[in-house]
Amino acid sequence: MIINNVKLLLEDQIVSGSIEVTDGIIRSFADTPSQLPQALDGEGGWLLPGLIELHTDNLDKFFTPRPNVDWPAHSAMSSHDALMVANGITTVLDAVAIGDVRDGGHRLENLQKMIDAVIHSQLSGVNRAEHRLHLRCELPNETTLALFEQLMDKPGVSLVSLMDHSPGQRQFASREKYREYYQGKYHLNDQQMSEFEQQQVSLAERWSTPNREGIAAHCRARHIALASHDDATAEHVAESCALGSVIAEFPTTEIAARASHQQGLQVLMGAPNIVRGGSHSGNVAAHHLAALGVLDILSSDYYPASLLDAAFRLAADERNAFTLPQAVQLITRNPARALGLEDRGLIAEGLRADLVLAKPHGEHIYVQKVWCQGRQVY
Incomplete structure (x- = not known):
């Protein structure tokens, strides 16, 4: 050709x-x-x-297109794959959540179905893009480590991220933002929300540290790339480095992003953050980190079309020094290198x-x- x-x-x-x-x-x-x-x-x-996507929740939407609607796995996977290549994405890490923040959450219910669909479709050669797995581990949950140990040796597991969405820290340092998000997501009244909030705090105190250390040890032993998630402080970054992280997903503050970059972690931010002009959660803006020279990777996160759009927007933004080749590396070379994929x-x-x-x-x-x-x- x-x-x-x-x-x-x-x-x-x-x-x-x-x-x-x-x-x-x-x-x-x-x-x-x-x-x-x-x-x-x-x-x-x-x-x-070809674009390389390290963190997309897009597959989840096809398995549950509406509340209480379960879609056939082969159709969901095929539709998701088609949308990826239509947006120029040729290597996809499909993110699946282990240890949902709420028992009975649809992500947990669909976990095995989604993993089986990714593995089967890839091994059978029906995918247009190359699909791998990104295991997102929600740490404040008693089942997280056991679930991870069942899945860590599955074919295609290429990235593991350590998440803690409990209230009062990281993404939800603001308790008000936490209540606003989860009360709306789960349709809880004030009393139910208060009980849910206290439950999550208790779970984090009991399970976050042992789960974090146990999962990181498994990743080091298997040479699986490890990512932190929503680091907010220099102390968070130091902990992530000590565990062997190579990627800092969505640092929520300039302090954490600078510290991650200085320590050699690849700072990953959401491409929708670039397209929209800021974080929907009120955290640090990706274009600000680009202007500081501490942005290394972009992820489409929840909107696949944002990846290519964001790279070209960054190159046209006079607030930073990115040339177009440098901006494109955020969605091609840099994510490949972070995973050790030297062939693309x-x-x-x-x-x-x-x-x-x-x-x-x-x-x-x-x-x-x-x-x-x-x-x-x-």
Whole structure:
């Protein structure tokens, strides 16, 4: 396969030219057009590496499209996969929650179904993108460690994050924000909310520390990438480093983001945070961390289309120093390196031909075609 007339987004520059792919691998690229008649015309669009998503909750929405509606697993997985590649994402870490914050929560009910769907569809070759697993471990729960131990050796487990959403710290340092979020989510009256809040505090005091230490030890032994989640203080960051974390997911303050970056953790923030102009939870804005030079990875989190959009918005934002190649690395090279995936994330000879052709229309960027290992999937 040869693609002509494209702007190649390389690691540190943009080159207008062509690219040749053989057997799913980038064979060569040049700053001149190919003269072969079978070459595809990229019509002057951007050609960038396939996007790499480390933390998406998108699969969950397809399994439970409405409250109390359980959707067939094969259909849910297929629809989720199609949406990923339609947004240029060729490597996906599907996030599944272990130890829900509320007994009976639908995430916990769907846990095994979602994991089986990811593994089966990937092994059977029906996915368009490459799907792996991200185990999100909610620490203040007595079942979390046992559930993790049942799942940690499953095929495709590539990232584990340690979460503590109990009130009064991290994402919910504001008790008011905590009550507003969970009272709305679970439709609790004031008395029920007060009881729920006290229960979560008690669970955190009992289970968070042993679960954190036990899960981290398993990850170190298996060389599974570990991520902190919602670190807010320098002390949180120091604890995360001591446990062996390599990624700092969604630090909630500038202090935590700076400390994480200085300690060598890859700071991951939400692409929706960039698109919306700030955090919906009132925490530190991703564009502020970009301006400080302490933003390393973007994740689409709950909105897949935000990933490519956010990279181009960052490159156009005069408040930071990101060039377009540097901004694209936040969604390609950097997440690949954080996981130790050296075979993708860049347009370079010998790497996987995971490629995205995108074109601007007005102020927006649109995905035109997507290839995964040289095979067109969109």
